[in-house]
Amino acid sequence: MIISEPPAIRCVGAVVHDRTGRLLMIRRANDPGRGEWSLPGGRVERGESDDSALRREVHEETGLRVTVGPLVGNLRRTGPHGDYDIRDYWCVPDSGTLCAGDDAADARWIDRATLTTLDRDAALTEGLVELLRSWDCLPGAQ
Numbered sequence: 047m048i049i050s051e052p053p054a055i056r057c058v059g060a061v062v063h064d065r066t067g068r069l070l071m072i073r074r075a076n077d078p079g080r081g082e083w084s085l086p087g088g089r090v091e092r093g094e095s096d097d098s099a100l101r102r103e104v105h106e107e108t109g110l111r112v113t114v115g116p117l118v119g120n121l122r123r124t125g126p127h128g129d130y131d132i133r134d135y136w137c138v139p140d141s142g143t144l145c146a147g148d149d150a151a152d153a154r155w156i157d158r159a160t161l162t163t164l165d166r167d168a169a170l171t172e173g174l175v176e177l178l179r180s181w182d183c184l185p186g187a188q
Contacts, residue, residue: 057089057130058088058103059084059132060103060137061135062104066186070085070156072084073150074171086104101114106149107149108146109142109145110144111142112137112138114137119177134177161185
């Protein structure tokens with residue numbers, strides 16, 4: 047008998063820095079990772095491109111509109127509903143007013159000192175700082 051694994055759930059994430067180098071982050075309102083700080087993003091819906099999914103997710107979660115740039119990196123995580131194939135893209139903020147919405151309990155621009163504090167307090171999604179460091183995407187110091 048051949049047993050096939052279900053396909054990974056496609057997701058996208060946004061790496062967005064403001065003019066001062068701060069990183070856009072959201073506090074997750076729902077599982078997986080409820081209460082943890084992470085990059086904005088989410089599932090790619092059927093028939094949706096990564097670009098359109100990312101623009102939709104960032105706007106829903108933060109109120110900001112972005113231009114999606116190149117792929118920064120990707121990772122695979124196991125969650126309660128299967129494996130997630132997450133592709134993170136460099137994005138540039140275009141317009142909008144920052145406010146938490148949809149799946150975000152909070153949305154903020156985070157500098158390096160704040161990210162370090164969140165990491166020390168185990169308030170970030172697992173491995174986020176290491177990924178951002180390996181992709182050279184850490185926020186700037188204020």
